[in-house]
Amino acid sequence: MSEVVCVGCGVGIQTEDKEGMGYAPPSALQKEEIICQRCFRLKHYNEVQDVPLTDDDFLKILNEIGNSEGLIVKIVDIFDFNGSWLPGLHRFVGSNPILLIGNKVDLLPKSVKHSKMIHWMKHEASQLGLKPVDVQLVSAAKGVGVEEAIRAIEKYRNGKDVYVVGCTNVGKSTFINRIIKQVSGEQDVITTSHFPGTTLDMIQIPLDEEESLIDTPGIINHHQMAHFVDKQDLKIITPKKEIKPRTFQLNPEQTLFFGGLSRFDFLKGERQPFTAYFSNELTIHRTKLEKADDLYKNHAGELLQPPRMDDMDTFPELVKHEFKVKEAKTDIVFSGLGWITVNEPGASVAAHVPKGVSVFLRKSLI
Ligand code: GDP
Incomplete structure (x- = not known):
């Protein structure tokens, strides 16, 4: 079975473990181009599925890269810069350049x-x-900046x-598919060979006679907000369009809830405007600070969702971080x-x- 790989992501196909990496139903094996369940869902239902890549595998990938020569292109989500950073x-x-x-x-x-x-x-x-060596901004989905x-x-x-x-x-796959489209005129699916000499499901896409673009598996960062919500909710918190800023004039001791996912308290300071940049679909709820704890206790999961x-029983508890804002x-x-x-x-x-x-x-940033 190990030679059969998904034409979407390059993972080795298996038909036993439904939750595991590379699962495809046995019937899919009849097809000429086999696609794993994860890619199938992503493609047809726009749903994400975690690849259970262990931290150990991550280290192996890093080592593999460290022992090779080449350019490393590191992609981050500018809306989740820290959550999507790969620490370490x-x-x-080594001495490989990073873009x-x-x-x-x-x-x-x-x-x-x-520029900011x-x-x-x-x-x-x-x-x-x-x-x-350089920092660039792109929209892989819209094609902005991809040529640069x-x-x-x-x-x-x-x-x-x-x-x-x-x-x-x-958006690594979206970005790579874009490059393939732009470089070769091909559509959608990554048709490539499996990266030789590794079981880590790296796939290589030829760039020229000798060199390749190598797609590594997505690493799960357990601190990402995305892992604490279900797939439907992920669609709500992930902005799909340009974010519309929402401004709130707040008195001290007022609170904003972002669904039931997070909360902002204006503790002390002059009445002033606060501008919120969140997915347009995420409901922001304003209340008094003194009522906020009870509101969350009684209404998280319904009014606040x-x-x-x-x-709710698997959602982590909210932890409070206090700040005194020194600069405008x-x-x-x-x-x-x-x-x-x-x-x-001056606001607390x-x-x-x-x-x-x-x-x-x-x-x-503004
Ligand atoms: P991967 O897991 O890193 O390979 O990410 P995907 O390519 O599957 O993309 C993850 C999600 O981000 C999908 O819902 C994409 O539609 C979305 N996405 C990818 N690139 C962009 C982009 O440039 N802009 C926006 N708005 N969404 C994007």
Whole structure:
């Protein structure tokens, strides 16, 4: 069975373990082009399915890349920069150059300057120990910036292989399919050979006679908000269109709930506007701080959703992080969900996020 691979993602096909990597129903084996259940769902129902890639496998992939020569293209979701960061990559890459690509730029409100976003990404990368040769923004879905990215890949790969790495859900497959389309004129499906000499389901796509673009499996980052909600809810929290900022004039001791997933408290300060950048489909609920705990206790899963009632028992508890905002125009970022811009200095605020999900401050992008 091991030679049969999915034409979508390159994983070895198996027919026994329905939850496992590369599952396809036995009937699918009759077909000429076999596609695993995960790719099938993604393609036809637009549903994500986690690939159970263990942290051990991740290390093996990193080692494999570290021992090879080539350009590493690291893709992050600019809406989940920290959640989609692959920690530790810089320790393994050796002297290989890294091109950092921020995907989903189509979702940024028009008011966000791309140059500011790139500047911020460079700064963050450097804080996290990574020195990319270049940073670019793309929309793999819309094709924005993809040509520039291809040119950069050509420039920095220096005639060598290209390894594309990224967490699940950053849009790595969409990006690679785009490149294939643009480079070869082919549509949709990745038709390639399995990466030789490894069981790690890397697939290679020929770039020229000798060198290839190598797609590595998506790494699951357990801190991503995306892993705490079910697939339907993921559609609600994942922005599909340009985000429309929503501004709230708040008095101190007022609270905003983002569905039941996170919460923002304005604790102390002058009455002022706060601008929320979240998926347009996510309901924002305003209440008094003194009522917020009870509201969550009694209505999370119904009035405050997602998550839904059924998922409440597995949804992590919300953890409170307090901040004193020192500078005007500061973003409070709820990793994987969105951010709030605090316009004036001096406010004391709190962000409540599911345990494990990060929240941090940055200079406003706008
Ligand atoms: P992978 O797990 O990294 O391979 O990610 P996919 O390519 O499957 O994409 C994950 C999700 O992000 C899908 O719902 C895509 O439709 C969406 N997506 C990918 N690229 C973009 C993009 O440029 N913009 C937007 N808005 N969504 C994108």
